[in-house]
Structures are given as structure tokens and as C-alpha cells.
Amino acid sequence: QVQLVESGGGLVQAGGSLRLSCVASARTFSRNAMGWFRQAPGKEREFVAVISWGGGSTYYADSVKGRFTISRDNAKNTMYLQMNSLKPEDTAVYYCAKQRGVYTAVGVTPTEYDYWGQGTQVTVSS
Numbered sequence: 001q002v003q004l005v006e007s008g009g010g011l012v013q014a015g016g017s018l019r020l021s022c023v024a025s026a027r028t029f030s031r032n033a034m035g036w037f038r039q040a041p042g043k044e045r046e047f048v049a050v051i052s053w054g055g056g057s058t059y060y061a062d063s064v065k066g067r068f069t070i071s072r073d074n075a076k077n078t079m080y081l082q083m084n085s086l087k088p089e090d091t092a093v094y095y096c097a098k099q100r101g102v103y104t105a106v107g108v109t110p111t112e113y114d115y116w117g118q119g120t121q122v123t124v125s126s
Contacts, residue, residue: 002026002115004096009120012086016124020081022096022117030054030074031102035113036081038092038122048094049081050106059106064090086124093119 008020026032035050049060049070058070069082079096097113099106107113 002098004098004115004117006094006096006117006120009094009122011123011125014086014088014124014126016086017082017084018086018122020083020094020096020120020122022079022081024077024079024096024098026077026098026115028102029077029098033099033104033106034072034079035097035099035107036070036079036094037097037110037113038090038094039119040092043092045095045110047108047110050099050108051079052106053103057106059108083122086122088124088126090122091124092122094122095119 003025005023031053033052036048037045039045051058051070055072067085072079096117098115100114
């Protein structure tokens with residue numbers, strides 16, 4: 001059973017920064033693409049960013065491109081999301097997720113992911 005645990009959420013003013021972390025128990029972590037998604041109240045879960053299994057390929061939603069940076073440390077089974085220039089519309093519960101399969105191309109749809117963390121709340125005040 002794979003466990004994903006997010007941390008680092010909180011309350012921040014617009015223009016501020018936060019760094020989210022996701023620690024994974026998966027033995028295959030270094031061979032899995034990993035992603036971040038978010039869900040705001042009353043909205044569907046949406047893709048934020050994804051990083052390939054080796055870290056050499058990343059992809060971002062247009063809404064966060066240039067402000068957020070995804071990274072990973074395979075030696076620590078940990079993935080990160082550095083969020084800068086935060087906006088009130090970034091307010092949501094942020095989830096990390098493990099993509100299904102190993103050595104795969106990066107995916108952007110929730111159905112491509114088989115394990116999810118419990119989420120961490122990010123609130124950006126105006």
C-alpha cells in the first residue's frame with residue numbers, strides 16, 4: 001500500500017510564497033511520475049504540475065506557469081511544489097499523486113494517477 005503525505009500548506013497573503021512537500025512510501029517512487037493537483041470549494045479537481053520519474057521533464061498548468069516550480073528528491077522519496085507570487089485564486093486543497101505505472105510519460109488527468117495524499121490547505125488572502 002502506497003502512502004502519500006503532504007505538508008507545508010497554510011495561510012499567506014497575496015504575493016507571498018509557500019513550499020509544499022509530499023513524502024511517499026512507494027518503493028517505486030524513483031520510477032514514478034508524480035503530480036500536484038488542487039481543488040477549490042465547488043470546483044472540480046484540477047491539474048497543477050507534474051514531474052517525470054527522473055525529474056528531467058516537468059509540465060505546468062497555464063494558470064501557474066512561471067510562478068510554481070515542481071521538483072523531487074528521489075533519495076528522500078519526496079516531491080516539492082514551490083509556489084511564489086501567490087494569488088487568491090490559488091486558494092484550494094492541494095493534493096500530491098503518484099502516476100500509474102513506471103517509466104511513463106507525464107500525465108495531466110486525474111485518471112492517470114492511482115494513489116493520492118490527504119491534501120493540504122492553501123489559503124491566499126487578498
